[in-house]
Amino acid sequence: MQRFTPILRRLAAPTLALALALGALAPAMRTAAAAEWPARPLRILLGAPPGGTADIVARLYAVELQRALGQPVIVDYKPGAAGTIAVQTMLSAPRDGYTFLLIQKGIAAEVPHAIKVSYDPFKDIVPVAQLTRQGLMLVGNPGLPAKSLAELVAYIKANPGKLDYANFGIGLRGQTIGVQFNRLAGLQTGSVNYKGSPPALQDIMGGQVALMFDGPASSLPLIKGGRLRAFAIAFPKRIAALPDVPTFAELGYPELNEVGWMGLWAASGVPPAIVAKVREAAIQAMQSRGLQKKLEELGMEAGTPVATEALARDVRESYERQGALLRSIGFTPQ
Template structure:
């Protein structure tokens, strides 16, 4: 009888241990969720994150707060999230910078493939090369010819080495065999403001944020960075068809969690974000700004995408100028 009670007791304890973590996961979320945007407010990552946060709050029944932590091309906020408790309550909103920065910046402070749990891609945005209207070069071909004749005189703005705009410009200059002057800012919004003001000649920026300035004739669109023309800018040629064959660079946005976040929570977040981004009104709102909703099939699929992106940027960083 005593032995039977001991066996039953062991079974009860074993069952409790097995069910406990599942119940804890099933209860997620029990408090507010924080989405860290490692960039200044006003950019596409910030805007999309706030739309997702609003939808997630309704979907998960808890408040979802967006916190901006700009600096060092997104490295500061990204490092903070890498060290956060992997419990699903701290997430990271990123763009290409997340993968590209470690390839270009020594001691970036994190590994994009080892220090984070992929959740999902959220959207992709064509980029556009825009210049201040006072810049006399109206085409990519003319710009390249001028830059070759005047090394280091063509200035471009970005939110720092390894940032989305910096990578697009770096890829452009290396393929064209030119040297340009990089002017760094804490955030892309500030860089764009200085291009509009004429302090900097040009910028590779997302269509979603440059679009209003293009329409108001405050910026001149020279070319888009995608392989085909952007739906929102049908009259603007691609860089490839404007004198630099083979050029292509597309920006993506995504959500990640710290490495070690339980898989059931990651799966729950993926499902919830996918549902939020499937709403027709939200998709139309983003589409109207040149942003295409693009959700990964699964966290694993997004992980594979990140691996390929890391290889791409590593290759660009190691490629000599003009190659």
């Protein structure tokens, strides 16, 4: 074996040199790839079915991103499992900057508390840009004797334990904001779990459940049609689509003002230069007055050019608040 050692060393030397050379070239190769990007269509994974609010947002932004990037932007539906199927699809794709995810910040701030996920919400996925901003609105059956939030609080206190509120997913913000409101207002209401807003809203209109914290986009047509009553919105300001609905802060509950947002996300490891280009295109899209107007009609507003570090910090802070609330009611993931 010893007589072969010099030969093996001579054979290994060029191989090692080649590996070192390729390693040294890798950053340059990634930079070149980023410079040529995009050379083919991009894919935006959507953790929701066609026809919903997220679909509308995805299509609005796809048009604007296509215009900015010069390549088709395809919306690819991957609904189910609270959005985690879409996350896994993105994480399984090459990290070449052609696959992104459009989903609520709850995919990192809420879902990991509600169900056991196989991804690290702070290492495996990173927010690229905030696309929309919205708050949750307290809505109820129009047959309730209360016409305002103050009257509603008084009515619930006069009927302790008799009213329930629906939530659009166990362990998600629609449930914990109800817990928060109960504590702040000194109320006793139960929580009824539903798989999404549509079935919950149907039961509210049918009188099976009294109240719900819901996103404006799904409740808005029903409010305007007189089938739901809106009491207040958990948002820093009133929204253009419902200017007569006050914020919780206006009514004495400043704690209920957290901004929910839908964003564009990437898998960690996508070249930073590409992420920066996508972010720039998304920020450019936000300036479209046509897009802004359509979002306002949905009870939302276009996102703001918040730095990615600030978005990540907001996700982490929301995650901590959500976890604390869930632990306080003894919640355990499914």
